[in-house]
Amino acid sequence: MRSVRAAAVGAVTLSLALAASACGGGSATNGGSDDSPKTLTYWASNQGASVEVDKKVLRPELDKFEKRTGIRVELEVVPWSDLLNRILTATTSGQGPDVLNIGNTWSASLQATGALLPWDAKNLAAIGGKDRFVDSALGSTGARGQDPAAVPLYSMAYALYYNKKMFADAGIAKPPATWAELVADGRKLSKDGKWGLGAEGANPSENIHHAFVFAKQHGGDFFTADGKADFTNDGAVAGVKQYVDLMAKDRIIAPGNAEYAQNQSVSDFAKGRTAMLLWQSASANLKSQGMSEDAYGIAPVPVRSGTPGTGENVNSMVAGINLAVFKNTDNLSGAKQFVKFMTSDAEQKILNTAYSSIPPVKSAQADAAFNTPANAVLKDTLASSAAALPQVADESQFETAVGTAIKGLFADAAAGRPVTTESVRTALEKARQQMPAK
């Protein structure tokens, strides 16, 4: 009898415990609080050659922060392939980090979810004010007319990386400044199993960055002025076609690049299999792959006229990483302190040097460390010929839809199927139909 009663009591207790744990899942609050002032969770994006490299770069800085403020920062480095989905999941569940890195192009999309703390005048004042940051970087922090959803952390720009020895062997004296020159040089370099240019054909984000710039150079854009998706205008189609044609028609990109999505094009370049690479802030990555800094040169990405500038002479997106605070944080003041720390002059110098990016903070950018020839090209590009991707709520959907469409076009090119203006337009129209209905 006693054992029966014990079993019954056990069953009831277990049921109650289950019911209780099912109801109370975490302590998410909607407006942010200071309930746990001694810890922060930080999701960092993968900036170095690997997640491990990032941990080595960031850990000493986080320890420094802990020493100063007594706040322990739990670090998680999230690979790019997962980052957006992780942020979406965190937004949906309300269970996320306190502070996080976001790709600056996602700012407006994530801003629309309301998951990020708006940087109004008061919040900005807590980290030293808006004027600390470079204007071009601030242009990628959210929709125009709204408080920024994040603050700039690292700035990057695309450049043309070229292998000096391969250029010399082929008798090419200087890096190409126009696409016609690039194709001509690329043809000279594409022989004996080596190729002129590398591309990351199966990576939707890389595809988008290039497509955006190529479209700009043809006077096209992927969104109308009032924020509607418009992927099939002549400029956008011509831009996408010109990019894919580097493989399809000009044949200076190896067909195998159509399935690259894990930065294989960077290792190909580092190993001398391709002579040129269009990449953002690649120095640190190349170094970790064993390519010494004097083996390659850095030049601005070509434009049709030969002189980068604004309008149709844009030759890079404003690439970069923003730092955002999750609105649900339970350590609001700690999170702001952390943002202030990460955007301080000293930390900006250390981190941007480690990642070969450019500080978006004016006073840090002036430092001599960022005046090397490599950084000079990137700085010039950011200052004079880079344009921000559309800051609209549908931006990240656009990245996935159009980036995937271009992946398909590269697959066509690799398989030897013709890539025509019509096939490009059809692929882009299909992508537009996937966009949210307005």
Added chain:
Amino acid sequence: MTTTAVREPVRPAPPGAPRRPRPGRVRRIGLPYLLLLPALLLELLVHLVPMVIGIVMSFKELTQFYIRDWGTAPWTGLGNYQVSVDFSAPVGEALLHSFLVTVAFTLLSVGLCWLVGTAAAICMQDTFRGRGLLRALFLVPYALPVYAAVITWVFMFQHDNGLVNHVLHDQLHLTDKPSFWLIGDNSFWALLTVSVWKGWPFAFLIVMAGLQNIPRDLYEAAALDGAGVWQQIRRITLPSLRPVNQVLVLVLFLWTFNDFNTPYVLFGRAAPEAADLISVHIYQASFVTWNFGTGSAMSVLLLLFLLVVTGVYLVLTSRGRRAASDA
């Protein structure tokens, strides 16, 4: 209710009222249910609650503007379903295409898994030296973690330095130029290869277990009557395996139709059109538009389809069996 019954003190039932259940009996009847309570609650928590939430989501316009606070998302009635099944519009058309690809893929994969698994199990029925070792070896693909196994296939299928192209093109010269396996139309066959490789050991395992139940005398009697190997397989082995096969094929079908891991690891989040399986398609559709309502509606439709197929399959196969046993 049951808890109060337990706490009631034991009392002898008053005479003359035999219909009233005695508390002792209540306790005896109630206890099993009480003991089932934790399992029931867990079942609710793990299975039913997420399913119900998914179904509720499918009636909402759960876009990026509302995901932070689901309560504020407006109801759309059947709107999400209309979008999903409007096969003349792009979203429905893509879903239909993906559905057909999945059906073809599932039929081929289940058929091949079953064929290879059964053949292997029958070959291994007689004892010979090294049988245990071979059996263990055959089960390796099934025992490997999905990610580790599939990522190895990704390396083998690579265009430039993959093993598959090395063998087919460089050594056997079967193709004019190296083929693409992870993009374009060949991706369907790559996916099928991996799926069969991963799935047949399960069929092998189940059929092998089923074979142990067939009495040896049947074969001996058949051999005496002059039946050859093929006749033995057709007349004895396969009919005896019928109940095992019924479950095996159903389980393989459900697993293959719903498989997410294999295509996702093989192709990443943007699967090529030729290998656009429905589970990845739904995932991709939800995350492209950030419209989780439409994604849920598609999932509910998938669930309904699988329920119908399972129901029809069970009715058909068990009726066939009843007819067979009546005869």
